[in-house]
Amino acid sequence: MSIGISVEHIGADPHGDRGGPAQPLLTVKKLVKHFDLKKSFLETLNGGGKVVRAVDGVDFKVLKGETLGVVGESGCGKSTTARLLMHLIEPSAGEIVFNGETVGSPALPLREYRRQVQMVFQDSYSSLNPRLTIQDSIAFGPQVHGVPKREALTRARDLLARVGLEPSRFAERYPHELSGGQRQRVNIARALASEPRLVILDEAVSALDKSVEAQVLNLLMDLKDEFGLTYIFISHDLHVVRYISDRVMVMYLGKVAETGPAEALFERPLHPYTRALLSSMPSMDPDHRTEEAPLAGDPPNPIDPPPGCRFHTRCPHAEAVCAQQVPSLESENGREAACLIHEPGSGHSDARAAIYAA
Amino acid sequence: MSTAITAPAAVAANTPYERSAGFWTGVLRKLARDPVAIGAAIVLLLLVAMALFAPLLTPHDPYQASMLKRLKPIGFENYLLGTDELGRDMLSRLMVGARLSLFMGITPVLIAFVIGSGIGILAGYAGGLVNTLIMRTIDVLYAFPSVLLAIALSGALGAGIGNALLSLTIVFIPPIARVAESVTTQVRSRDYVEAARASGAGAFTIVRVHVLGNVLGPIFVYSTSLIAVSMILASGLSFLGLGVKPPEPEWGLMLNTLRTAIYTQPWVAALPGLMIFITSISFNLLSDSLRSAMDVKN
Numbered sequence: 001m002s003i004g005i006s007v008e009h010i011g012a013d014p015h016g017d018r019g020g021p022a023q024p025l026l027t028v029k030k031l032v033k034h035f036d037l038k039k040s041f042l043e044t045l046n047g048g049g050k051v052v053r054a055v056d057g058v059d060f061k062v063l064k065g066e067t068l069g070v071v072g073e074s075g076c077g078k079s080t081t082a083r084l085l086m087h088l089i090e091p092s093a094g095e096i097v098f099n100g101e102t103v104g105s106p107a108l109p110l111r112e113y114r115r116q117v118q119m120v121f122q123d124s125y126s127s128l129n130p131r132l133t134i135q136d137s138i139a140f141g142p143q144v145h146g147v148p149k150r151e152a153l154t155r156a157r158d159l160l161a162r163v164g165l166e167p168s169r170f171a172e173r174y175p176h177e178l179s180g181g182q183r184q185r186v187n188i189a190r191a192l193a194s195e196p197r198l199v200i201l202d203e204a205v206s207a208l209d210k211s212v213e214a215q216v217l218n219l220l221m222d223l224k225d226e227f228g229l230t231y232i233f234i235s236h237d238l239h240v241v242r243y244i245s246d247r248v249m250v251m252y253l254g255k256v257a258e259t260g261p262a263e264a265l266f267e268r269p270l271h272p273y274t275r276a277l278l279s280s281m282p283s284m285d286p287d288h289r290t291e292e293a294p295l296a297g298d299p300p301n302p303i304d305p306p307p308g309c310r311f312h313t314r315c316p317h318a319e320a321v322c323a324q325q326v327p328s329l330e331s332e333n334g335r336e337a338a339c340l341i342h343e344p345g346s347g348h349s350d351a352r353a354a355i356y357a358a
Numbered sequence: 359m360s361t362a363i364t365a366p367a368a369v370a371a372n373t374p375y376e377r378s379a380g381f382w383t384g385v386l387r388k389l390a391r392d393p394v395a396i397g398a399a400i401v402l403l404l405l406v407a408m409a410l411f412a413p414l415l416t417p418h419d420p421y422q423a424s425m426l427k428r429l430k431p432i433g434f435e436n437y438l439l440g441t442d443e444l445g446r447d448m449l450s451r452l453m454v455g456a457r458l459s460l461f462m463g464i465t466p467v468l469i470a471f472v473i474g475s476g477i478g479i480l481a482g483y484a485g486g487l488v489n490t491l492i493m494r495t496i497d498v499l500y501a502f503p504s505v506l507l508a509i510a511l512s513g514a515l516g517a518g519i520g521n522a523l524l525s526l527t528i529v530f531i532p533p534i535a536r537v538a539e540s541v542t543t544q545v546r547s548r549d550y551v552e553a554a555r556a557s558g559a560g561a562f563t564i565v566r567v568h569v570l571g572n573v574l575g576p577i578f579v580y581s582t583s584l585i586a587v588s589m590i591l592a593s594g595l596s597f598l599g600l601g602v603k604p605p606e607p608e609w610g611l612m613l614n615t616l617r618t619a620i621y622t623q624p625w626v627a628a629l630p631g632l633m634i635f636i637t638s639i640s641f642n643l644l645s646d647s648l649r650s651a652m653d654v655k656n
Contacts, residue, residue, distance in 0.1 A: 083552075088555060088556060114556055114557060115557075128550055129567075129571070130381070132568075141557035
């Protein structure tokens with residue numbers, strides 16, 4: 001990266017891009033969030049009670065202009081990761097590097113970072129203030145960053161038009177007067193109002209009807225091209241993730257199981273958990289019905305995660321070594337998988353032999 | 359549903375905007391359709407009008423005693439509601455008494471609403487240690503039964519209207535602060551507050567724009583239900599000789615001085631109590647209606 005870049009230069013560049021297009025927009029290093037459980041007095045004396053390991057050492061990168069899909073069962077830490085990325089909750093440990101600068105450092109204060117990264121929430125109703133007209137909701141963010149009210153409102157109306165809601169009809173309405181799909185369009189306009197580079201979509205279309213969902217997805221893809229956005233798309237809907245994502249990250253119990261280009265990952269999953277997850281997708285072909293649940297039971301409790309590989313309690317390929325050794329995220333050909341089978345010399349009997357067997 | 363947008367922003371900014379009814383317009387519209395709310399509001403308006411114009415309306419001098427006409431029944435000569443133990447006209451005294459009684463009912467709650475909301479919203483929005491410190495302190499006050507606390511404070515401060523107001527205000531701050539805290543804690547966890555934080559807004563701006571509008575309503579509704587309690591407590595203080603002093607007419611005080619006449623002239627003696635009852639039930643019914651009118655569950 002270019003260290004010697006001057007402040008004036010950043011000001012001149014509309015995006016203030018650091019490095020070339022190859023440098024990731026967002027790099028997350030060893031991100032950890034442990035939630036304290038309620039401690040009894042005795043436990044406090046003994047040096048702390050138990051913690052929920054919601055996110056337990058997550059590493060990933062988001063490239064400029066891509067859509068990174070994040071999938072996993074409920075409770076795997078997807079949404080916690082999103083909230084950590086927005087700094088809505090403080091990480092217990094780890095570092096977030098945005099556009100070459102550590103978030104919270106003097107070069108990138110949290111306030112400026114928050115202008116450049118925005119989020120769309122799942123619940124379209126609870127994410128809009130019921131007492132504000134939707135144009136006021138959209139104009140709030142820019143006003144926080146010093147845009148005069150008139151200008152912010154003009155921008156809000158432009159954005160409403162852009163997301164397909166005619167400003168003259170909708171600008172002064174209240175959230176309860178809109179349908180779910182319309183409200184989510186408002187939320188998208190609100191996220192775009194402060195001209196962000198990265199938008200985190202946390203189950204943003206999951207609560208919508210299928211037909212409305214498709215419209216909103218297409219809108220998101222159009223907006224991405226038009227405004228040069230980068231998306232982190234969190235969802236439990238694998239079909240949607242495959243449709244919209246360039247790369248996909250699979251999470252299991254607070255850790256990254258696998259990442260890779262969407263098509264390759266869906267065609268040839270490396271991690272046994274990804275394979276199980278994909279085979280749980282409802283089939284679109286009646287001749288190849290999904291008959292059995294590929295995984296039994298619930299994920300283990302994140303208070304006491306299993307030692308070694310977290311998936312070994314439910315993994316069909318688990319061996320004794322899996323309960324002892326924590327797999328590292330092995331990278332090969334742009335794909336990463338945290339599985340001992342893909343770790344040469346790990347001691348797993350299928351190690352090496354199985355790599356790219358499919 | 360997606361409409362084709364052709365109008366550029368410059369044109370859109372000049373076209374008249376479809377204004378939709380705001381939240382409070384909707385609440386008023388619902389209240390106007392609620393017969394109980396209308397009834398209670400009319401009664402309260404009449405009471406307030408009566409209190410305001412009492413000097414013009416009273417048929418007799420409320421302080422004019424007459425040893426010959428003591429404890430006369432309802433409808434005696436031209437004393438429509440009879441006379442009290444000193445022969446003063448009950449109707450006039452009840453009308454003038456409304457001034458102090460309503461004042462003692464509304465003022466402490468109003469002051470406590472401002473202070474209690476402030477404390478509760480601060481505790482609720484700050485959360486964590488600040489919340490614990492504030493709310494546990496409030497809990498200490500809350501632990502006393504309100505009647506005892508009011509009497510103890512008034513007793514310690516000494517008799518008088520000012521001290522009675524002060525002690526009643528202190529009594530009502532803890533419950534209002536608790537309601538404010540719990541409503542604020544709820545609102546704080548809503549996604550729109552998270553979204554506001556995510557846009558980089560400071561705590562003060564978020565509270566002003568996103569929290570206040572959503573919490574003041576419920577706190578206000580709760581506070582209006584305390585007006586009745588405040589009136590009864592104020593009456594109780596006057597009854598014990600800690601609030602208003604004779605010969606000033608006030609419903610609680612009148613109830614006290616007339617209690618000896620309960621066997622000779624029960625209807626007359628019960629009149630101040632009836633006024634307190636009518637006023638407090640009207641306030642309660644109105645605040646109930648307000649609560650359901652403000653409930654926007656779609």
